Amino acid sequence: MSSAGISSVDRFTEVLKELLERSRRIKPHGGIEPALTSSTFEGEVESITKRVKDGLSANKSQDHYAALETSCRNIFYNLLASTSIEDDSFGPIWDLLDIVSILSDPLLCEPGLVFWLVEELLDSQTIDGCRLIFDYLDSRRERLTAKHFKQKQLIILRACNELLRRLSRAEDTVFCGRVFIFMFQSFPLGDRSSVNLRGEYHVENVTVFEKTQGKLDESSEGAMEIDQKTITTGTESTPSDNPPTATNVEADTSTPQPADTATKSVKIDAQGEKPQETEPDTDTLYPIFWSLQDTFSQPTRLFDTQVFSSFRSGLDLTLRKFKFVQQHQQSRGTSKPLPSPTRPLKRKRSDITSSDHHTKQQLASSFNPRYLTSRDLFELEISDLAFRRHILVQALILVDFLLSLTPKAKRKLEHSSNKSVLYNYTLAEEDIKWATATRAEIATYLQQGQEGKFYYRMVDTVLSRDKNWVHWKAGGCVAIEETPLSADFVFDSQRGAQKTCAPRRIRPTPLGSLDLSFLSNTGDEGQAQGLEALKKPDRYTLPKVEDYQVSIMEDEFDMDMAQTDEEKEGAAEARASKMWRALRIASKSRLNLFDKLEDGKGLEPLFEKPASMETGDENEGTKGEVVENRRKNESVKGDMEEIAKKEVDGVNDDGTMEAVPTGVEAT
DSSP, X not given: OOOTTOHHHHHHHXXXXXXXXXXXHHOTTOSSOSOOOGGGGTTHXXXXXXXXXXXXOGGGTTHHHHHHHHHHHHHHHHXXXXXXTTSGGGHHHHHHHHHHHHHHTTTSSOTTHHHHHHHHHHHHSOHHHHHHHHHHHHHHHHHXXXXXXXXXXXXXXXXXXXXXXXXXXXXXXXXXXXXXXXXXXXXXXXXXXXXXXXXXXXXXXXXXXXXXXXXXXXTSTTSOOOXXXXXXXXXXXXXXXXXXXXXXXXXXXXXXXXXXXXXXXXXXXXXXXXXXOOOOOHHHHHHHHHHHHHHHHOGGGXXXXXXXXXXXXXHHHHHHHHHHHHHHHHHHHHSOOOOOTXXXXXOOHHHHHHHHHHHHHHHHTOOOSSOOOOHHHHHHXXXXXXXXXXXXXXXXXXXXXXXXXXXXXXXXXXXXXXXXXXXSOOXXXXXXXXXXXXXXXXXXXXXXXXXXXXXXXXXXXXXXXXXXXXXHHHTTOOOOSOOOOOHHHHHHHHHHHHHHHSOOOOOSSOTTOOOOGGGSSXXXXXXXXXXXXXXXXXXXXXXXXXXXXXXXXXXXXXXXXXOSHHHXXXXXXXXXXXXXXXXXXXXXXXXXXXXXXXXXXXXXXXHSOOTHHHHOOSSSSOHXXXXXXXXXXXXXXXXXXXXXXXXXXXXXXXXXXXXXXHHHHHO
């Protein structure tokens, strides 16, 4: 690209060469690593920015894009023409791409310029050279896609798709995976670039196989047997419902059928109860098996009743053949082989271990994007476990598609906006039962064999996640990523969290608490305060019955002197409360007096002292009361003796006779 005589191009070329010279001193051995950053050049990028702005006029502020692009392309083409990508001298090109990436971040050049140069670099190199270019892209992916991705995404998509067209899916499988992974990691999760919004199918992928049966001898009798159950157009039939007659057989136009297959399909025992399944013939299965690929590549063909019936019979026949192959392999594996004279009877443990490792490697690397459809290889293919699993995974995907057409599944998507992926066809109840049973049968089969549990779990996980993508696509691909939070919101949240978690000063009186100042011991002199006041005996000592006598009398007086009904009612309630408390206390010591109480006449009998209190025989009184009682008894005794003496004389003072008192006689 000629740019002689253009001052801006020459000026940018000079600046880029200075940066490349600086990078050569930092990375003398070339290579992809380490990556160059703006801090590597110690502020030279800022000086370049100032020089660019000073050298351009105000009305031509965007002209430096074209000038800088021209300078980069000139240096790029000169380096590319003089160096090979395998040599260490190719390092300046990696450095140039890093420099262009640094200049594109502050928009000193076109943001997509670095990927334009990468696209041309991919076109100029072989497949091996492209692998080295992707080593560079993988190491710089986050940095290249961090800023201005909208200006770069179409260039990335175009360059990667052009490279994928050059790669062989059979020989460069791993490299194809690297390209896809780079695109998946570069583009956002909700990007529509590979969504297939219209739900189009890859109908160009046509599987070609042999239509004629060259190995089949039509003149021989009993050359093959086809199960009547698998080629009838209806559901799974029993001998009592659909007898195996020629009227129930529907021949596929693309699949030649033998004339005597309908009469030799099912073997019935003597009692006619249970049909015995026979192994399908390989030559008969061949065209039926490969014709399933047309349905796999275009599932909407199943909306036709005839195609759906043929697919059901073909899939059932294929699955039954796979089961027989699995049984044969298991029987051969458990049976002991005959000893061969050319080999030892026992193998070394190292040979067994290496053989098992080789089998695992075969299962892990048995991917082939195109099937070999030769009739001669068909029997070998179906004996391969990896091949059978691939076919059944295809069938599992298609059965899940059919189950998404049930009325229950369609109700979940009835409000979806993308009508192009929604179909008017609804699966019949009979077909739903068949699809559900077939899916369970395939799932059971995939779990058999070496690491079958792990294999099926991986497949089921992928299909489960794919259903979420289908729902997302049917909803119009709503944005998945959330908008980033603003800096002010983050700072406010941090301050609120710090304020909430900060230690707080305790209030002297917490909210909702009682004032406990009465517990303090400060108060008037001579009066107990605080806790000491709570220790008074009258607070915890049970009162006597006599203590309520005066209070009850006062309440009765208040009732008589009350002037209003409220006062009289209040006094009556107080009297009733005190009477009830007096009765409770008296029930422990004076229960015998309760018979003397009468309703409405008060508690006067309850307050009378018992006779035991007068004689002093009871211990309820104090010691002084007992002594006083004894003195009274002695004085009474003296009086009684004097009276007795007079009775002995028999004459009173007035000269009359006095009768003897009964009490004295008793004494």
